[in-house]
Amino acid sequence: MSKFIVFNIQLLPVDRAAESEEVGPDGYLQLFWHLNEQVKKVLAAKALMLTAFRLVQDSYFAPLPATPVTAVENGADGELFVLGAFIKFDKTSSVEDLYTRVTLFEQQEGQEGISGRREYPFIFNPRAHWLAVDTQSGRLPSIKNLEKALNHFLKGIADEHFPHHVLTINLVSKKDELVSVLERAVGFKKIEVDLTFKNGPTSDEVLDDFAENRLHRLHLRATTERGGVMPHVPQTIDGIVRNAAGYGRASITFVESVDGKNVTTSFQTENAPETVGGRQQRNEDTTGFFRRMNSRLLELARKVGHLGD
Known part of the structure; x- marks a missing residue:
């Protein structure tokens, strides 16, 4: 059973000037496209440890590559949402046996030793500009850390590519x-x-x-x-x-x-976060499951009055 908590990501106009008009779904897709391009460059340079958000001590959080997906299967001209994942890991240069203290692993030059790797799938719907992140049964970092991490990843992109807008991020609560x-x-x-x-x-x-x-x-x-x-x-x-x-x-x-x-x-x-969730069905592939979660996200947005019918 997957359960997703929801964040409202907004690019708000700075003023009433024409260049400060609302960015719309295409603008929000562009925001995540720029994030994805940045992630791909970081991974190619093997610099994830340098750009990840530090949660506490040697624990880090970072986005992985994402992809746009049609909201309806085989919908060539259909509405898109973004499907991706975040990763949380602990940095470690060596691993030893708990009882014998014998070193089981020691980091070599050119390697990045980590432990406790866990991935958190996410979907981002550009029409609602809502980001839903899988809690992985409560193993997700705290809400405050997540909001800080999202700002860490997105603020520089928003400032550069949307200079006439202000980025705001908040948890959607009940x-x-x-x-x-x-x-x-x-x-x-x-x-x-x-x-x-x-x-x-x-x-x-x-x-x-x-x-x-x-x-x-x-x-x-x-x-x-x-x-x-x-x-x-x-x-x-x-x-x-x-x-x-x-x-x-x-x-x-x-x-x-x-x-x-x-x-x-x-x-x-x-x-008291709002959530959407469900279980992948036997006859359903992974992408189909996330399409269904995207639909539930839109249903929730309409239910709470965030989106019109």
Whole structure:
């Protein structure tokens, strides 16, 4: 069973000038085409260790070559999505036996010794500009590290090839869980939100206002002092908070009633990621499976209001 978490990757117009118009699906495909060309050059030069994102100590994360795939089998003129994988590995120059301490492997000149290699398939849909990454049963790096890694790989490309746009990347979280917190809370102690605007049309008043004014990033922090509690989310920021699941992140410290007692609890949207998933069927090849996952990704995008019908 594969389960994918989802990231919203956006190239937002800097201003209202003609060159800052939305890039559309072709622009997002171009973004990943440039990434793939960069990956191929890195692998040819055997320089992956130098360009990979360092997670912690000697643990690294990097993209592998990807390929565009038609969303419908044999669809020559069909819509495309990108199919690829990330790799995580630990750098090591030698390996020894746990009990005897005898060296089993020692790196030679021209070699790159690694251990713990694991690959994480991904699909990128350019219409939704959503990236879905296989969690590999929870072995994926943390959300924060993944967002940093994606920025590491894509920001330089975006700056060079899309100079009139701003790259933003955020986890897509479950809005119903965020709304559940807002509805069951009897008070709020701290609310922190990071939010950007939506690439594409929207009927949401907050996101539309952000887009109209090209507000690329908003960081909001609302707190009480000396043990005080906000009885409700202030109306002035309610719409901002509710949009954090799809276009940013939120951290909320709130009070709820549990068995008749008021209990202080914390909630982070990154702990409630939206997912798509499924199991490869017997009569289904690997590409067919990822086509089906791409369809489910689009279904989710429509369900949460990110894409129209």
